[in-house]
Amino acid sequence: MSEEPPGQLADALLAARLLAHSRHSLGGMCLRGGGPARDMVLAALRALLPPETPFRRLPGHIDDDRLSGGTDIAASLASGTLVRQRGLLAETAGGVLIVPMAERLRSDIAGRVAQAMDETKANEGGFLLVLLDDGADGDDRPPPALMERIAFDLSLGAVRPADLATALPGPATAESAATLDSEALTALAATATALGVESLRPLLQSAAAARAHAALAGCSSAEMADLEVAARLVLAPRATQVPPDPEQPQPPPPEPEQPEPEQPEDAQDRNDTDDDDDSPPDIPEDLLIEAARAMIPPDVLDLIAKGRAQRSARGGGQGRRTGSAMRGKPLSARPGMPGGGVRMALVDTLRAAIPWQPLRRRDPAPEGAGPIRFRRDDLRVRRFEERATTVTLFCVDASGSAAMSRLAEAKGAVELILAQAYVKRAEVALLAFRGAGAELLLPPTRSLTRAKRALSELPGGGGTPLASGIALARQLADAIAARGRTPMLVFLTDGSANIAADGSPGRVQANADALTAARTIASGGFDAVVIDISPRPRPEAARIAEAMRARYLPLPFADAKALNAAVALATQPERKRA
């Protein structure tokens, strides 16, 4: 272990070797960050695979016809004969599909690729998927449907330029196969369970990775070291919980990043098992869990610590920006180029072309011209009308003053509103402000299950950083609007701010900051409602509402149901106006 430090680059190169060895069972890998290091890993993969292997890049704007094959309408019209194009997925058969900016990949394209992976896995047409993830920390991740189907999720963010001097691994020579005994399988299964990896796909991938690692080493059956690599590279990045530590009875606070497992006890343990190979290791899964624990990425640990482990990443209605050209209620056709999911309106195209035929026939006929001569500007495409999704953003004041009186009722109301929003297929998001700042508890989602969990975990108490809350709400509203959806802000607060925007206490400054922040909501033109949840309504909340150009609803003695009815009433006309 000391000769080869398990740095990020070494891991990635190892993953490349494993992928090259058993292509069909590992799916591919995701490389996060690290420009030059990433190029190096890709070069290594290229060197490991036979030279004729096709490497294709999948641009994010690819259309369906190009992805899975279809008619090239523009070319067909131009030449007068049917021009077919071969799909990118078919071209990649037996090769490597590289997806740059994978975190921005549209979910429909991801669905196609995932389907192709499932379909072709059995046949020869399978391909390796390499996702290049350029997302910043905590930003979007590549579509979960794809992450699920690839074995390795590696970060290259910490690779220093000096590390790049590592020699590339040579082409794989040994094409041997290795087996896993039931003890090894049990160890992997136990490790996955301890790490909270629920899905079975990573489990199968970890077994395949262990087999591949053993085969690369020329062994016929997998050893402890092989299992360790599998647990480290495949299972650890997907951890949703910190495994219970056998040494300490109580779950310790998750220690962030401790890349070196060189603790004396650990080394001791490892030596023990290494030395007496004859006696079967009693509980190999404990060692494996240890190995995996050291590799759980620090950001995952953070999430776990916050109690919000990435349960299959983000939710559904992501980026439905491809709108009116593809689906919805049909509208009349209009001139345009088909392609990219936009369908040609044939009848309208013909109708546009026919009047010009006598004129066009005077020109000499181009090669292979059909009975009707088309020009590019005859093309008509179909249009559809689609209603934008509404995202209701709840901004809940969870400060001491609000919590004392009304937080529980507010929670109940939000849950009722949530239940309604989900019936209408709208999305909801939830942010709370208390203590020193504001926090997004629930990114826009349609899932009532998640929303309820976020609400039940909402603690109360502390100061009222109203300005930060409003500022974050504005930010989110902008992000929602940028995705082509309509945000609707609902503030539940008593309006008595006492923490200023810079986090310092002080009622006067806090109120001034809150008003400034509120004005930015008005300038953004967002619909908003302020619900005053204090027992005795005071002018502060009304003033905030005025600054936001929002509706103001004092609700002194309402229970959850009344609150819900009030919000429904308040939001309805607003929404119509929008």
Add this chain to the structure above:
Amino acid sequence: MARFPFSAIVGQDEMKLSLLIAAVDPTIGGVMVFGDRGTGKSTAARALASLLPPILVMDGCRFGCSPDAPHSCPGPCEGTKASKRPVPFVDLPLGATEDRVLGSLDLERALRTGEKVFEPGLMARAHRGFLYIDEINLLEDHLVDLLLDVAASGENVVEREGLSVRHKARFVLIGSGNPEEGELRPQLLDRFGLSVEVRTPRAIDDRVEIMRRCAAHDANSEAFSARWAEDDDKVLHQIARGQKRLAKMDVSDDVLVDAARLCSAIGVDGLRGELTLMRAARAYAALKGAKQVRREHLLHIAPLALRHRLRRDVLDESGSTARIERAIAEHFG
């Protein structure tokens, strides 16, 4: 490479049972599978499709006409002979457009010969087979509407692009999705016949067994399938027997009263609950080789047929399965 055998799937008894019931009685209206990724949902559905005996299809028919009712489709279907084809299994991609699903004007033909020809979509391809939709909760609403409508009526009606076409589309709709990522509207959910909640097997032994079987399947799928062929045959016989018995299966008034009592006790809106419950109980009894439907059949199948029809109470934490079991214990215990 042979598909993973149906009988080699470890655990997931409820999902397997609901798929078998849908195979016995496709009119039951589809199966909704809730669960995380990587729990073997699509594996089970595919395995069942490949397990079923091949169907006879008229040669050259793009709509999958059966020789029992030849030339009943709108397309050119002049063949006189029928040949065997595997039961269709169509995997609907998430980004599918309406055109692909419903069928549309065949642009190629229109461009080449100027003919107005209907190009059958995925629904026509799924006729007499299975239509599987992964992550149905992320699918566009209007597409889900369309799919459920066709699945219930067995007929696809297209009125667009100057086309007016109707063709048969009888398929078993299997939807899957993870409620954590967004839910299906209740009014859509209600139209599914059965619903299943799938969880990953937690027992280490089960998980090890799954790894072992998958490795064996990867290494040599033919040999692996051969090893399970006998068990698969048993399942096949069970389905065939169920289909034969289903026609003659009668439901006594007592059982019908039980169904109505249970539905009103749980508070299911509408009549779809009772009807599906009765159909599912019939199919289950037929599958079990019983002569007639008994109360135990009804109660065994009740959670499958009803759990997605309960009115959601956001302030009630207990799951819908628990509520049904409570009602069963109260009224029939």
